Amino acid sequence: MRTTANRLQTTLPNKQKSLDIQTETERLSWRKVALLAGLPLLFLFISLFLGRLFIDPLTVLKILAHKLLFIPIDKTWTDTMETVVMRVRLPRAIMAGAAGAGLSISGAAFQGMFHNPLVSPFILGVSAGAGFGAALAIVMDGSMFMIQVLAFVFGIVAVAITYFTSRIYKTTPILMLVLAGIVVSALFQSLLSLLKYTADTEDKLPAIVFWLMGSMGGVRPEDLPFALVLITVGVIGLLLVRWRFNVLSMGDQEARSLGINTELLKGMVIVCTTIISSVVVAFCGIIGWVGLVIPHLCRMLVGPDHRVLMPTTLCVGAAYLIFIDNIARIISPAEVPLGILTALVGAPFFMYLLRKTKGGWG
Amino acid sequence: MTAKVLIRSAGFSYGNKVVWRDINLRVKQGETICLLGPNGCGKTTLLNCIHGDLTPQSGEIQIDGRDVQKMTIIERARNMGYVFQEHSAPFPYSSLEVVRMGRSPHLGIFQVPSEQDTELAGDIMEEMGIGHLADKRYTMLSGGERQLVLIARTLCQEPEMILFDEPTSHLDFKNQTLILRTISRLAGRGLTIIMTSHFPNHAWLLSSRVAMMGQNGIIAEGPAERVMTEENLSETYGLRVKVFQVVDGDTTINFCTPEA
Numbered sequence: 001m002r003t004t005a006n007r008l009q010t011t012l013p014n015k016q017k018s019l020d021i022q023t024e025t026e027r028l029s030w031r032k033v034a035l036l037a038g039l040p041l042l043f044l045f046i047s048l049f050l051g052r053l054f055i056d057p058l059t060v061l062k063i064l065a066h067k068l069l070f071i072p073i074d075k076t077w078t079d080t081m082e083t084v085v086m087r088v089r090l091p092r093a094i095m096a097g098a099a100g101a102g103l104s105i106s107g108a109a110f111q112g113m114f115h116n117p118l119v120s121p122f123i124l125g126v127s128a129g130a131g132f133g134a135a136l137a138i139v140m141d142g143s144m145f146m147i148q149v150l151a152f153v154f155g156i157v158a159v160a161i162t163y164f165t166s167r168i169y170k171t172t173p174i175l176m177l178v179l180a181g182i183v184v185s186a187l188f189q190s191l192l193s194l195l196k197y198t199a200d201t202e203d204k205l206p207a208i209v210f211w212l213m214g215s216m217g218g219v220r221p222e223d224l225p226f227a228l229v230l231i232t233v234g235v236i237g238l239l240l241v242r243w244r245f246n247v248l249s250m251g252d253q254e255a256r257s258l259g260i261n262t263e264l265l266k267g268m269v270i271v272c273t274t275i276i277s278s279v280v281v282a283f284c285g286i287i288g289w290v291g292l293v294i295p296h297l298c299r300m301l302v303g304p305d306h307r308v309l310m311p312t313t314l315c316v317g318a319a320y321l322i323f324i325d326n327i328a329r330i331i332s333p334a335e336v337p338l339g340i341l342t343a344l345v346g347a348p349f350f351m352y353l354l355r356k357t358k359g360g361w362g
Numbered sequence: 363m364t365a366k367v368l369i370r371s372a373g374f375s376y377g378n379k380v381v382w383r384d385i386n387l388r389v390k391q392g393e394t395i396c397l398l399g400p401n402g403c404g405k406t407t408l409l410n411c412i413h414g415d416l417t418p419q420s421g422e423i424q425i426d427g428r429d430v431q432k433m434t435i436i437e438r439a440r441n442m443g444y445v446f447q448e449h450s451a452p453f454p455y456s457s458l459e460v461v462r463m464g465r466s467p468h469l470g471i472f473q474v475p476s477e478q479d480t481e482l483a484g485d486i487m488e489e490m491g492i493g494h495l496a497d498k499r500y501t502m503l504s505g506g507e508r509q510l511v512l513i514a515r516t517l518c519q520e521p522e523m524i525l526f527d528e529p530t531s532h533l534d535f536k537n538q539t540l541i542l543r544t545i546s547r548l549a550g551r552g553l554t555i556i557m558t559s560h561f562p563n564h565a566w567l568l569s570s571r572v573a574m575m576g577q578n579g580i581i582a583e584g585p586a587e588r589v590m591t592e593e594n595l596s597e598t599y600g601l602r603v604k605v606f607q608v609v610d611g612d613t614t615i616n617f618c619t620p621e622a
Contacts, residue, residue: 115450243474243475246453246455246459247466250451250452256435257415257438258464259438259439261436304455
């Protein structure tokens with residue numbers, strides 16, 4: 001109603017003051033995001049020269065300039081170095097960054113949507129479904145490609161079952177989604193156990209177990225386009241509606257009263273996060289704790305406003321997983337599975353966060 | 363003139379349990395109406411039906427002559443604001459951000475609030491005398507301050523009507539009065555107001571129309587002075603109630619209290 005607004009326009013002195021404070025806080029937050037954006041790139045570069053074969057940073061730069069920018073430079077490096085940088089370390093670091101960014105923004109999206117601090121991107125069963133799919137492929141002597149396809153497909157199938165189970169009266173109440181997610185996860189986990197129990201203990205069972213622990217080791221350069229495109233689509237979808245998470249986090253009924261089609265928005269968020277996490281799980285296995293911890297860390301850095309929070313999770317999540325993956329391949333000659341490290345680092349850090357925020361939201 | 367809200371022989375039940383049946387009510391543009399009644403008589407259910415969040419099994423509810431069920435979520439949010447009773451705030455947003463959320467029915471799905479939206483939110487907070495809260499965390503506010511922030515948020519929607527569900531519950535005496543005065547100021551601006559209340563005295567304070575609900579629907583309806591009789595109040599609450607009138611200078615104050 002125009003008249004309300006017009007009458008409210010006739011306003012009073014110190015309005016400017018409070019607004020200035022607010023915009024100042026927001027400006028500061030954005031500056032932090034800009035700073036954080038450099039972090040993944042720095043870590044990405046570092047991961048190119050670290051490793052069993054140490055390659056000095058200058059040579060790495062030369063190789064990159066030569067191969068990516070086609071700048072003619074005298075070849076002072078060996079073919080092995082080139083292969084290590086271009087075909088092993090670079091794709092691996094890019095995938096780690098994309099996975100970390102994707103899982104983190106999905107976690108932030110779900111924590112906002114479920115307004116619950118204990119929610120991770122896997123709450124709707126995507127990891128359990130994907131784990132089962134991968135194990136099924138392994139038991140059936142499937143190729144790497146087959147493992148990825150089945151993991152991806154069953155991740156999506158699990159979430160679809162969760163979603164349609166929780167749908168009542170054309171709505172999907174948050175509590176129903178969580179409960180259905182738990183049930184579907186349990187179902188696929190028991191199916192997975194069945195596969196493990198019957199799997200050949202010489203080679204199949206270890207393969208399943210290692211796959212489930214997560215690793216960037218299997219990432220090939222050929223995988224990147226497919227994975228990156230899908231993750232980017234999901235991420236852009238979530239970024240586009242980032243402000244709506246603020247409203248959605250007030251609860252479904254309240255968000256509806258503010259003009260938000262909550263069913264449409266929730267459906268869209270679930271589709272985006274499911275695309276992201278099933279791609280990540282299909283290529284890298286189950287990497288826990290990233291999507292749970294990083295959003296909390298980011299909330300401590302830039303506050304709860306999702307407009308700023310969502311881009312922040314991308315930067316911090318990418319940097320974090322590149323960093324952890326570097327540790328995974330450096331600390332021992334036999335690579336440590338990524339899922340173990342993310343939990344080893346994530347769990348104590350989460351404990352610290354809980355103590356510091358006293359169970360609040362940072 | 364079409365009524366702002368028109369309820370025609372509406373009935374609602376949860377499963378087999380009938381909440382109310384055959385409710386008829388007409389609310390004119392700019393009117394304030396107070397729904398009174400005991401716990402469980404379905405006041406909030408009626409409010410949710412008017413808001414279009416629940417659908418009555420029989421009868422119909424119209425807003426501006428249109429079936430509320432046929433209005434889109436955005437149309438409803440532009441027409442009606444709703445201040446809920448049950449309300450949890452999960453994230454420590456700034457109060458200004460909470461008020462700014464009221465702009466969402468005016469923004470496209472991929473849009474974020476513009477500077478004008480932020481200014482409007484700030485103006486409304488100033489106007490309501492809560493400008494100093496703008497940068498405070500919403501979760502740190504007192505109950506009364508929160509309620510004012512939520513009212514500011516509904517004003518940010520620029521609605522023609524505001525629904526209040528027990529706007530003074532959990533508030534102390536001073537804050538109850540503050541909220542009631544705020545509501546009465548909004549009514550003075552021409553906003554249509556429908557509120558539920560546990561406290562019959564509020565109806566007099568707002569000098570509003572009253573719809574008294576019993577176990578099956580509305581048992582009496584009309585101006586507070588006419589409807590709030592000892593007989594009606596006693597019947598509604600199943601308790602003997604006495605009504606008193608005190609003259610204080612030029613004003614007459616009505617209030618009721620249970621019979622000793």
